[in-house]
Amino acid sequence: MSTAATTSAPNTSSIFVYRISILAMTVALGYLAKAFKRSKGASKKSTGGSSPVKEDARDRVEGLAQEIEGLQQRLRAMEGELAEARETKRVLEEAVTQREGQARELIAEKTRVETEHRDTLDLLATKTADLADAHARLRAEDRLTDQAVLVLVQALNTEIKETAAFLADSFEFEEKKDGGGVVVAADSEEMVEVYERATEILGHQLVDILRVSDHHHDPAVVRLAFQSGMIEYARWMSASWFFEDPEDEQLLADIYQRVRSAQDQVAAGRWRALTHAHVQELINGEPELGDYFVDAFVNVLLTAGFKSSSAALHALVSQRFADRISALVRLALGLNKAVGSEVTACELKTLSAAPGVTFDAETMIDIVDGVAQPGEAVLCTCELGLSRSDKVDGAWTRTILLKPKVVLPSGLEELLAQGESTPTKTKA
Known part of the structure; x- marks a missing residue:
C-alpha cells in the first residue's frame, strides 16, 4: 500500500501542474491570436496587404497551436494513466x-x-515425568524376568x-559287612535321632538304602543323599518369608493366599514384594x-556309617x-529375593517332588x-524345577x-551304575 501511494502521488501532482501550464499557455495563445487578428484586420484596412513580418507571426501562431494540440493529447493520455493509477491504488x-x-x-x-x-x-x-515414575516403579517391582529366575535355579x-x-x-567309609556278611547296626540313642532327622528330609526309603549300602568303594548313594538333602533345604529357603518362626511363616503364607484370591495379579504381586x-x-x-x-551333611554321613560323633x-x-x-546360601537367598520381591507380574515357585509322592510325568522328569x-513313588529329587502362575x-x-x-526306585541301580547323579569327582 505504501509503495503504490508513494508512486501515484508524484504522478498526480505532475499532471496537475502540467495541466495548469497547458491551460495558461492556451489562454495566452488565445489572447495573442485575438490580438493578432485585430492587428491583422487593422493592418488590412490601412495597407490592404500582408508583409513578411506578418507571415512569420502567423506561422509562429500556427506552430504554437499545433504544439498546444499535442500537449492536450498528452494531457488526455496522462489523465487516462492517472485514472488507471487511481484504480490500481484503490485495488x-x-x-x-x-x-x-x-x-x-x-x-x-x-x-x-x-x-x-x-x-x-x-x-x-508432566506426563513424561509420570511415565518415568511408573517405569521406575515397574523396574523396582519387576527387575527380573522368569527366564532370569530360571537361570538362577539352574545355577x-x-x-x-x-x-x-x-x-x-x-x-x-569303612566296610559295613563283617566276614559273615552281617550288616553292622548302630542302635545308640544318638543314631536313632540321626535317622529320624535324616528321614524328615530324605524319606524312609532313601534312608534305608543309605544305611544298608556299602559306601567304602563307591559313595554314589551318599552323593545322591547329599544332593537330595540340599535340594529340599534350598527349595525351602527360596520360598521362605521369614526363615525363623514356623508360625509366623504360616501366618504370612495364609494371608498371602487370601490376598491372591481377592486381588488381581498386580495388587497381589506388589503386596508380596513389599511384605x-x-x-x-x-x-x-x-x-x-x-x-x-x-x-x-552330618546326618547323611552318620546315617551312611561314617564313624564320628555328631558334634565333632x-x-x-x-x-x-x-x-x-x-x-x-548365597544362591538360595538370591533365588528367594528374586521370586519373593523382584517379580510381581507373575508368581514364580521352585519345585521339588517330596519323597514318596506318586511320579507324575506332567510335572517332573525321571x-x-x-x-x-504304574503308581511308582518318587525316591528323591536331585534337581529343582520352576513354575509360573498367572x-x-x-x-x-x-x-x-x-x-x-x-x-x-526302579531306575536307582541304573543311575548309580551310570554315575549320572553327580558330576565328575573332585578331590579335596
Whole structure:
C-alpha cells in the first residue's frame, strides 16, 4: 500500500501542474491570436496587404497551436494513466486492508497456537515425568524376568551337584559287612535321632538304602543323599518369608493366599514384594542358614556309617566346607529375593517332588529317562524345577518352566551304575 501511494502521488501532482501550464499557455495563445487578428484586420484596412513580418507571426501562431494540440493529447493520455493509477491504488489499498486483517487474524491464531503449544509441552512434561515414575516403579517391582529366575535355579542346581560330589569324595567309609556278611547296626540313642532327622528330609526309603549300602568303594548313594538333602533345604529357603518362626511363616503364607484370591495379579504381586522385603528386614542379624546344610551333611554321613560323633562331625564340616556352604546360601537367598520381591507380574515357585509322592510325568522328569512303573513313588529329587502362575480373568493358571528331576526306585541301580547323579569327582 505504501509503495503504490508513494508512486501515484508524484504522478498526480505532475499532471496537475502540467495541466495548469497547458491551460495558461492556451489562454495566452488565445489572447495573442485575438490580438493578432485585430492587428491583422487593422493592418488590412490601412495597407490592404500582408508583409513578411506578418507571415512569420502567423506561422509562429500556427506552430504554437499545433504544439498546444499535442500537449492536450498528452494531457488526455496522462489523465487516462492517472485514472488507471487511481484504480490500481484503490485495488492495492483494498488488498492491503484485507492483508492487514488477515495478518491480525494470523497473529491472533499464532498467539493461540503458541499458548496451546506451551500448555501441551507442560502437559507432556508432566506426563513424561509420570511415565518415568511408573517405569521406575515397574523396574523396582519387576527387575527380573522368569527366564532370569530360571537361570538362577539352574545355577543353584549346578552348585548343589558339584557340592554333593565334592563332599562325598572327601570322606572315606569303612566296610559295613563283617566276614559273615552281617550288616553292622548302630542302635545308640544318638543314631536313632540321626535317622529320624535324616528321614524328615530324605524319606524312609532313601534312608534305608543309605544305611544298608556299602559306601567304602563307591559313595554314589551318599552323593545322591547329599544332593537330595540340599535340594529340599534350598527349595525351602527360596520360598521362605521369614526363615525363623514356623508360625509366623504360616501366618504370612495364609494371608498371602487370601490376598491372591481377592486381588488381581498386580495388587497381589506388589503386596508380596513389599511384605517380603519389609518382613526380612525384621530378622535379627544374618540368618544362620548354613547350619541347615551342615545338619543335612552330618546326618547323611552318620546315617551312611561314617564313624564320628555328631558334634565333632558338625565342627569339621562347618570349617572344612565353609566356602561351599556360603555359596549355597548365597544362591538360595538370591533365588528367594528374586521370586519373593523382584517379580510381581507373575508368581514364580521352585519345585521339588517330596519323597514318596506318586511320579507324575506332567510335572517332573525321571533322571534315568526310563519307564516308570504304574503308581511308582518318587525316591528323591536331585534337581529343582520352576513354575509360573498367572491370574487371568480371576482364575490362576500354572505353567511348568522347568520340571524337577527325580529318581525312581526302579531306575536307582541304573543311575548309580551310570554315575549320572553327580558330576565328575573332585578331590579335596
